[in-house]
Amino acid sequence: MIKMKNLTLGYKKEVILKEIDLKVKKGEFIGIIGPSGAGKSTLLMSLTGGIKVFDGKFDVLDYDLTKIKKKHLIRLREQIGVIFQGYNLVDRLSVIDNVISGMLKDIPLSRAILKYYKEHEIKKAKEYMDIVDITKHSLKRCDELSGGQRQRVAIARALAAEPKIILADEPVSALDPKSAKKVMEILKKVNKTYNVTVIANLHHLEYAKEYCDRIIGVNNGTVIFDDNSEKLTDKTVDKIYAAKA
Ligand SMILES: Nc1ncnc2c1ncn2[C@@H]1O[C@H](COP(=O)(O)OP(=O)(O)OP(=O)(O)O)[C@@H](O)[C@H]1O
Numbered sequence: 001m002i003k004m005k006n007l008t009l010g011y012k013k014e015v016i017l018k019e020i021d022l023k024v025k026k027g028e029f030i031g032i033i034g035p036s037g038a039g040k041s042t043l044l045m046s047l048t049g050g051i052k053v054f055d056g057k058f059d060v061l062d063y064d065l066t067k068i069k070k071k072h073l074i075r076l077r078e079q080i081g082v083i084f085q086g087y088n089l090v091d092r093l094s095v096i097d098n099v100i101s102g103m104l105k106d107i108p109l110s111r112a113i114l115k116y117y118k119e120h121e122i123k124k125a126k127e128y129m130d131i132v133d134i135t136k137h138s139l140k141r142c143d144e145l146s147g148g149q150r151q152r153v154a155i156a157r158a159l160a161a162e163p164k165i166i167l168a169d170e171p172v173s174a175l176d177p178k179s180a181k182k183v184m185e186i187l188k189k190v191n192k193t194y195n196v197t198v199i200a201n202l203h204h205l206e207y208a209k210e211y212c213d214r215i216i217g218v219n220n221g222t223v224i225f226d227d228n229s230e231k232l233t234d235k236t237v238d239k240i241y242a243a244k245a
Pocket of ligand 1: 011016034035036037038039040041042043
């Protein structure tokens with residue numbers, strides 16, 4: 001569902017990622033690791049078509065990102081859920097309203113404004129709130145929740161759009177270890193339950209090793225490790241986190 005061949009990417013004239021070869025299959029759970037500035041976010045966000053392609057082949061969900069048109073870019077982005085470190089929820093709205101807002105492409109604006117939701121929409125929202133274990137707070141405003149709870153709402157909202165891919169850009173960096181583990185566990189549960197591909201940038205190597213099936217190690221704009229988590233040795237970790245030469 002994702003194919004990069006000899007792909008070189010960047011911003012304006014600056015090359016950030018060089019000659020990347022990657023293939024991702026449906027249902028994988030991948031952690032991207034590497035030092036600050038290595039290009040992890042650029043790699044992750046390139047999948048939504050926002051990063052300039054200088055060279056190579058780049059297909060995501062059957063769209064060719066080297067020459068994608070605007071209307072196809074909108075369709076592609078509808079199929080990709082994105083979760084950020086800062087949650088990006090509407091704080092003054094309740095948990096359930098935030099989750100249902102993930103379905104907005106299927107709900108007319110007039111109904112959304114009146115918060116007039118149909119039974120099947122509420123049922124779906126309940127299913128997603130259950131999987132992230134936030135149902136008991138469904139009527140609370142999001143600004144009354146802890147960071148970990150908010151991140152779980154953000155996952156439920158992403159799920160509500162029924163994405164094929166979920167991208168998580170440092171989803172647990174702002175959380176204490178207990179909340180971070182719970183969020184990682186939920187991402188894994190979501191990945192397994194819906195067979196949705198999850199790709200997460202992770203600052204904490206331990207979380208990548210514990211929860212992800214596959215790890216991609218990036219250093220200075222190149223992929224220097226790409227394999228099952230258990231194949232990651234201490235020596236490779238040193239190489240991944242080595243400072244720029
Ligand atoms: N919008 C942008 N325009 C120009 N350069 C950018 C932009 N965003 C990132 N960069 C540059 O791209 C390089 C890689 O940044 P990126 O954010 O992808 O790294 P990262 O590995 O995710 O780092 P961190 O772990 O600190 O978030 C950096 O040199 C950064 O300055």
